Amino acid sequence: MTDEEMLACATEFSLLPYDTRGNRQGLRELKVAFRGPNAWAIVCVGAVLNHDGEWEYESMPSSRTEDFFARCRWPTAREAIDFAQQHVSAHPSGFSNPPNCTPATPQCSLSGGFNNHDSFFAFTRVSEYRNLMMQQNETSKRIWFTEFGYCSNPTPPPGFEYCAFINEQTQANFLVQAFTMARGLSYVGGMMMWNLNFQQVVPQTNEMWGFGVVHADGSARPAYSALVQMPKP
Secondary structure (H helix, E strand, C coil), rough: CCCCHHHHHHHHHEEEECCCCCCCCCCEEEEECCCCCCEEEEEECCCCCCCCCCEEEEEEECHHHHHHHHCCCCCCCHHHHHHHEEEEEEECCCCCCCCCCCCCCCCCHCCCCCCCCCCCHHHHHHHHHHHHHCCCCCCCEEEEEEEEEECCCCCCCCCCHHHHCCCHHHHHHHHHHHHHHCCCCEEEEEEEEEECCCCHHHCCCCCHHCCCCCCCCCCCCCHHHHHHHHHHH
16 A cells, blocks of 8 residues: 555544654644544644634534534645644643743742743743744744643642642632733734633542632632633734
8 A cells, every 4th residue: 555545544643743852741732633524623632723723622523513514624634734734732831830930930939849840831831832943944833722721729639739839819810810921922822721610520639620710519710700801802
């Protein structure tokens, strides 16, 4: 079978940006996946990219409308891949560091830790991705934060001790500041805050609990209200 024949049989392509040293920490895989005849989707962790370059939740097949197909499907794998390669997806995290905190100011960490590596500072890390892209002449691509949040949990599980140093109001303040900063960066395409309501489906001993912005009873944490009230572009 020739390479062309093998490609014609493929039903999924993985696109993962990496630097020349093979460092993939924090970078997120995009997939171009077959969804039916003349229907290819650009997928990242349950979301699909539409023709406007915006991420949408991909609902169950029975709930997908004709408008959804028109927005979020490409007739060929090549067209989907070409569009997908205009974007880079990342999962940066701020840990217990305010969004404007940098490795040069490690003392700003609320926990006094999680501050001795660039990857603990979300916007520092993303700026490094951008620098790498510029070195590779990829200046036309924008970076999407496809998972970003701050954890607030007074009794966090092991490995997430920093969550105890961020109360609910601080979580709200940090998220608002992060979205404000991202809007000022021309190379950031968008941000997906993670997560909405995992407190309703996991116990407090689960690491995902603290990132939620809705309480287990459905009431809003301060972060939810603060993000709703933010001016929209």
